[in-house]
Amino acid sequence: MSTMEGYNFAYLDEQTKRMIRRALLKAVAIPGHQIPFGSREMPLPYGWGTGGIQVTAAVLGPQDVLKVIDQGADDTTNAVSIRRFFARTAGVATTTDTSAASVIQTRHRIPEKPLREDQIIVYQVPQPEPLSRLEPSRAETRRMHALAEYGLMHVKLYEDITRFGHVAISYDYPVMVNGRHLMAPSPIPAFDNPKMHQMAALQLFGAGREKRLYAIPPYTSVVSLDFDDHPFRTTRAPHACGLCGATDSYLDEVVTDDQGGRLYVCSDTDHCETRREAGHTGSESPLQEAAQ
Amino acid sequence: MTTGTDLPGFADPVLDAQSAFRAVLAALSCPGSIHDAGAGLTPPASLAPATAAVLLALVDGETSLAIAPTLQPAAGWIAFHCGPEIATTTLAGFVLAEALPNLAALDTGSDEVPERAATVILQVAALGSGASYTLAGPGLQHPTKFAVNGLPVDFAARWTANRALYPRGIDLILCAGGRLAALPRSVTVGEG
Numbered sequence: 001m002s003t004m005e006g007y008n009f010a011y012l013d014e015q016t017k018r019m020i021r022r023a024l025l026k027a028v029a030i031p032g033h034q035i036p037f038g039s040r041e042m043p044l045p046y047g048w049g050t051g052g053i054q055v056t057a058a059v060l061g062p063q064d065v066l067k068v069i070d071q072g073a074d075d076t077t078n079a080v081s082i083r084r085f086f087a088r089t090a091g092v093a094t095t096t097d098t099s100a101a102s103v104i105q106t107r108h109r110i111p112e113k114p115l116r117e118d119q120i121i122v123y124q125v126p127q128p129e130p131l132s133r134l135e136p137s138r139a140e141t142r143r144m145h146a147l148a149e150y151g152l153m154h155v156k157l158y159e160d161i162t163r164f165g166h167v168a169i170s171y172d173y174p175v176m177v178n179g180r181h182l183m184a185p186s187p188i189p190a191f192d193n194p195k196m197h198q199m200a201a202l203q204l205f206g207a208g209r210e211k212r213l214y215a216i217p218p219y220t221s222v223v224s225l226d227f228d229d230h231p232f233r234t235t236r237a238p239h240a241c242g243l244c245g246a247t248d249s250y251l252d253e254v255v256t257d258d259q260g261g262r263l264y265v266c267s268d269t270d271h272c273e274t275r276r277e278a279g280h281t282g283s284e285s286p287l288q289e290a291a292q
Numbered sequence: 293m294t295t296g297t298d299l300p301g302f303a304d305p306v307l308d309a310q311s312a313f314r315a316v317l318a319a320l321s322c323p324g325s326i327h328d329a330g331a332g333l334t335p336p337a338s339l340a341p342a343t344a345a346v347l348l349a350l351v352d353g354e355t356s357l358a359i360a361p362t363l364q365p366a367a368g369w370i371a372f373h374c375g376p377e378i379a380t381t382t383l384a385g386f387v388l389a390e391a392l393p394n395l396a397a398l399d400t401g402s403d404e405v406p407e408r409a410a411t412v413i414l415q416v417a418a419l420g421s422g423a424s425y426t427l428a429g430p431g432l433q434h435p436t437k438f439a440v441n442g443l444p445v446d447f448a449a450r451w452t453a454n455r456a457l458y459p460r461g462i463d464l465i466l467c468a469g470g471r472l473a474a475l476p477r478s479v480t481v482g483e484g
Contacts, residue, residue, distance in 0.1 A: 009306045009307065014305065014306060014309065015352065015354070017309075017310075017313075018309070018349070018350060018352050018354075021317075021349070021350065024317065025316060025317065025320055025350075025411070026407040026409075026411075026463070027407075028317065028320045028321055028431075028476060029320060029463045029476035029477050029478060030406055030407065030459050030477070031430050031478060033406060033407065033459060035407045058313075059313075060310075061307065061310045061311060062307060117322075143404060145404075146402075146403035146404040147403070178430050178478065180458070180459060181459070198433070200433075202317070202321045217320070217321045217430045217431040217476075217478075218322065218431055218433075219430065219432055220430040220431070221430075
């Protein structure tokens with residue numbers, strides 16, 4: 001694939017890449033600790049994954065195979081744009097197949113298929129500070145991380161339980177990394193939190209607007225905060241995927257008409273397609289409808 | 293004073309720096325794992341190709357570097373290709389040495405800014421042979437054996453003191469010939 005002329009490999013200049021790379025190495029050495037970096041202006045707005053893009057640009061090499069997902073889907077605007085961006089500026093091969101990718105940039109999901117040691121997953125992060133809704137001052141939260149003073153977050157969880165009977169956080173559920181740093185896992189559903197624990201792949205996080213990056217090395221403890229008498233639980237829609245019949249994947253709810261019709265489908269499009277190719281069917285599969 | 297200043301750096305500054313970085317990233321992500329770096333580099337005689345690759349990939353005018361006396365012959369080459377601010381060992385962001393410096397005397401960062409802590413680039417005799425250590429911590433599914441020829445005899449004790457500072461502490465990149473390994477501050481090192 002030919003690359004665009006007039007740009008450095010993977011868009012960023014080498015000075016910027018070195019700065020991001022140095023920060024990434026420190027991030028790996030201190031799992032879950034947020035590190036400030038000089039976030040650059042990118043050819044798409046903050047909030048569209050500029051942090052993840054800059055991390056990917058610093059990591060990516062010509063031998064890599066890139067997969068980009070947005071809410072689990074390979075074919076949404078954000079995923080298509082970012083995949084094309086790197087195909088044009090770095091000439092890297094791209095894929096939608098989770099197992100064929102060496103670098104996976106993601107917005108708000110972790111693929112259903114377990115990742116391997118030779119893969120890197122890059123998360124786009126809107127708000128890297130897990131304490132931001134509880135303590136607006138950055139100086140104060142930095143001090144709280146330095147002292148491992150996370151009582152405020154436990155109070156928030158406790159107050160949720162007293163008011164709602166359960167912890168009312170369904171995404172971006174705070175995690176404790178390596179038993180030391182409280183970390184925002186980015187807005188992945190709490191359903192995906194257990195996948196981060198002892199994951200075989202390296203996990204990198206980039207927040208472009210907030211100018212922070214952080215990391216979790218492979219095989220690192222990632223524990224969702226909870227209480228002994230209110231253990232962390234994952235939730236998913238109590239349905240099977242309408243297309244592939246999966247009962248263990250995270251589902252998207254799709255409104256199909258104005259009569260209250262609903263279709264539940266796997267949020268991870270590659271997972272769903274792989275299952276359908278293997279012959280799995282759901283209640284809404286074309287084959288199933290033909291049979292009826 | 294210095295020799296080899298006219299020797300070249302990376303043949304391809306963009307892609308060679310990327311692959312050297314990925315080697316260091318993989319080494320830090322899996323402490324004790326050994327990776328190739330610096331293939332094709334012809335640095336001054338005092339620098340191993342892996343050491344040179346790490347310097348070229350990570351050190352530039354925005355960083356400070358302390359160069360141990362035994363590696364001073366390469367100072368001109370480093371100044372030409374990387375152009376770091378030369379700092380004392382106690383203040384430098386990167387410390388280049390052949391003998392492990394006193395880790396406690398380096399910048400170990402602060403509790404609020406632990407990422408400021410120095411990275412030691414240590415050129416050793418060999419990786420995969422020599423004194424054996426047992427590593428455990430993030431990046432390792434199970435405790436792993438790691439052998440290095442060129443660390444001081446009391447290394448495990450010195451590293452334990454460094455580990456006790458966590459999240460502050462020194463990160464160590466070990467280079468020998470065309471290979472490198474790394475010990476992030478989060479890893480624990482035991483004898484044997």
